Amino acid sequence: MTRQARKRHHKGYTHIKKKYRTKRKTKDLDEIDEDLKPQHAAKLLHQKVDFDKPGSAQHYCLHCARYFVDEGAMKAHFRQKTHKRRLKALEMEPYTQKEAEAAAGMGSYIQPKKRAMITQQPTQQPTQQDVTMNDEAKDQT
Numbered sequence: 001m002t003r004q005a006r007k008r009h010h011k012g013y014t015h016i017k018k019k020y021r022t023k024r025k026t027k028d029l030d031e032i033d034e035d036l037k038p039q040h041a042a043k044l045l046h047q048k049v050d051f052d053k054p055g056s057a058q059h060y061c062l063h064c065a066r067y068f069v070d071e072g073a074m075k076a077h078f079r080q081k082t083h084k085r086r087l088k089a090l091e092m093e094p095y096t097q098k099e100a101e102a103a104a105g106m107g108s109y110i111q112p113k114k115r116a117m118i119t120q121q122p123t124q125q126p127t128q129q130d131v132t133m134n135d136e137a138k139d140q141t
């Protein structure tokens with residue numbers, strides 16, 4: 001925030017101030033857009049166990065770039081307004097240099113398209129039942 005911004009803003013505009021704060025900085029939308037590409041997404045959704053991250057980095061929301069302590073917390077997050085708002089924000093294709101040039105008269109301007117955003121599917125973990133069934137199969141052989 002510049003000096004100007006500090007002077008001419010109402011103190012209640014916390015949502016604007018928060019945008020420029022770096023203390024709890026999360027990924028920007030364009031960075032997340034990069035993450036949504038299949039090869040990056042797979043890597044982020046199947047991270048190695050990292051004890052420094054919440055929930056050992058096993059529960060990650062791609063769209064919000066957030067870690068959750070467990071499956072339940074992540075599922076609760078998927079139903080939240082913050083998550084839905086984020087999906088909406090990601091629907092629009094990211095702004096590119098090409099778009100800027102087209103708008104300035106270099107090439108024909110094509111409006112950014114909207115795309116469908118779907119919440120990632122929760123990772124399939126072997127349930128207790130499957131494990132016991134496998135054990136029985138081993139016994140038979």
Ligand SMILES: [Zn+2]
Nearest residue numbers: 061063064083
């Ligand atoms: Zn989310």
